[in-house]
Amino acid sequence: MRELVDIRKEIDSVDADIVALYEKRMKLAEQVAEYKIGTGKKVLDKEREKSKLEKIAGLASTDFTRCGVTELFEQIMAMSRKRQYQMLREHGITDEMDFVPVESLPVEHKKIVFQGVEGAYAQVAMETFFGNDTENFHVESWRDAMEAIKNGEADYAVLPLENSSAGIVSQNYDLLMEYDNCIVGEQIIKIDHCLLGTKDAQLSDITQVYSHPQGLMQCAGFLEAHRGWESISTKNTAMAAKKIKEDAKKNQAAIASRLTADIYGLKLLKESVQDNPNNSTRFIIVSSKKMYVRDAKKISICFEIPHESGSLYHALSHFIYNNLNMDHIESRPIQDRNWEYRFFIDFVGNLEDCAVKNALRGLKEETVKLKILGNY
Numbered sequence: 001m002r003e004l005v006d007i008r009k010e011i012d013s014v015d016a017d018i019v020a021l022y023e024k025r026m027k028l029a030e031q032v033a034e035y036k037i038g039t040g041k042k043v044l045d046k047e048r049e050k051s052k053l054e055k056i057a058g059l060a061s062t063d064f065t066r067c068g069v070t071e072l073f074e075q076i077m078a079m080s081r082k083r084q085y086q087m088l089r090e091h092g093i094t095d096e097m098d099f100v101p102v103e104s105l106p107v108e109h110k111k112i113v114f115q116g117v118e119g120a121y122a123q124v125a126m127e128t129f130f131g132n133d134t135e136n137f138h139v140e141s142w143r144d145a146m147e148a149i150k151n152g153e154a155d156y157a158v159l160p161l162e163n164s165s166a167g168i169v170s171q172n173y174d175l176l177m178e179y180d181n182c183i184v185g186e187q188i189i190k191i192d193h194c195l196l197g198t199k200d201a202q203l204s205d206i207t208q209v210y211s212h213p214q215g216l217m218q219c220a221g222f223l224e225a226h227r228g229w230e231s232i233s234t235k236n237t238a239m240a241a242k243k244i245k246e247d248a249k250k251n252q253a254a255i256a257s258r259l260t261a262d263i264y265g266l267k268l269l270k271e272s273v274q275d276n277p278n279n280s281t282r283f284i285i286v287s288s289k290k291m292y293v294r295d296a297k298k299i300s301i302c303f304e305i306p307h308e309s310g311s312l313y314h315a316l317s318h319f320i321y322n323n324l325n326m327d328h329i330e331s332r333p334i335q336d337r338n339w340e341y342r343f344f345i346d347f348v349g350n351l352e353d354c355a356v357k358n359a360l361r362g363l364k365e366e367t368v369k370l371k372i373l374g375n376y
């Protein structure tokens with residue numbers, strides 16, 4: 001049997017050859033990129049890659065190595081494309097992005113819309129982000145808020161996107177794709193739910209609890225401990241509080257903010273009824289103007305990919321190769337195509353960064369649809 005050191009020495013020598021050949025191949029890919037820069041031809045050529053993989057598989061002598069070289073060359077060609085996207089950007093060929101940088105978000109004489117009624121958590125988020133003396137109004141649904149900024153009735157909308165215990169607000173992910181509005185800011189606020197009843201109610205009187213489904217979900221443990229209570233959904237936590245005030249029935253309670261107790265004159269039957277003491281919601285600030293503040297640090301995008309093996313893996317490789325840090329990935333079903341999904345990704349970066357431009361260029365060419373939802 002050969003000595004391990006000898007075999008390893010030979011492996012080292014083969015690896016050095018592979019590196020030299022890899023670099024030689026990459027230089028050829030750069031020449032291809034120059035040709036493409038000159039002619040405007042796209043970087044990705046699916047047909048060429050398909051026939052290359054078939055040819056390479058034909059060169060392998062066993063099933064095991066056929067599988068290995070196929071995977072290896074998929075990677076090599078993906079890296080060759082990434083180098084070509086870099087070169088396109090170096091030659092100033094970037095996709096015209098319709099996003100405009102601003103020093104800070106314009107707030108003077110701007111109108112803000114939130115969903116719900118007075119006392120909604122969205123109002124707290126709005127006041128935390130914009131301050132207390134804004135011109136604002138509220139609407140019944142998240143869609144109404146999106147419409148209001150689309151139609152110019154408001155300049156900004158404040159929408160919940162994600163809760164630390166209950167997860168994403170899926171309807172708002174879908175609305176971000178349906179409307180051409182963009183995210184220009186975010187505000188995380190702590191959600192401290194209270195159980196609120198009429199002034200003469202006691203905890204023992206309660207038989208019905210009203211709240212938004214997210215509010216009910218975030219207090220699932222508390223509600224589980226009161227199994228006899230009926231849970232009833234409302235459009236908003238503050239609307240639940242308003243209903244308790246209007247109905248004036250002592251068996252009814254709402255799960256809503258402490259602020260709504262003051263606004264609607266309700267009694268605090270129990271504080272902090274949420275399961276997670278750090279329960280927080282991330283609200284987004286949405287505008288119809290495609291803008292981003294110059295020092296924006298987070299980018300949200302959405303893309304669709306073909307329903308085939310490895311396509312998500314290849315899409316995500318653009319983040320890894322460009323050293324971009326992903327914060328969040330979410331998938332949502334595409335409405336009219338059963339069992340097909342679109343992916344929402346948040347990552348650290350600014351639209352001015354070279355690495356971001358490279359990654360977005362690659363994603364734009366290699367995914368079915370890419371939408372930049374905002375940089376904030």
Ligand SMILES: C=C(O[C@@H]1C=C(C(=O)O)C=C[C@H]1O)C(=O)O
Pocket residue numbers: 029032043044045046048049052076077078080081
């Ligand atoms: C190098 C090229 O660009 C891309 C990368 C390929 C490769 O590395 O072999 C093949 C096809 C293209 O998707 C090319 O078009 O030949």
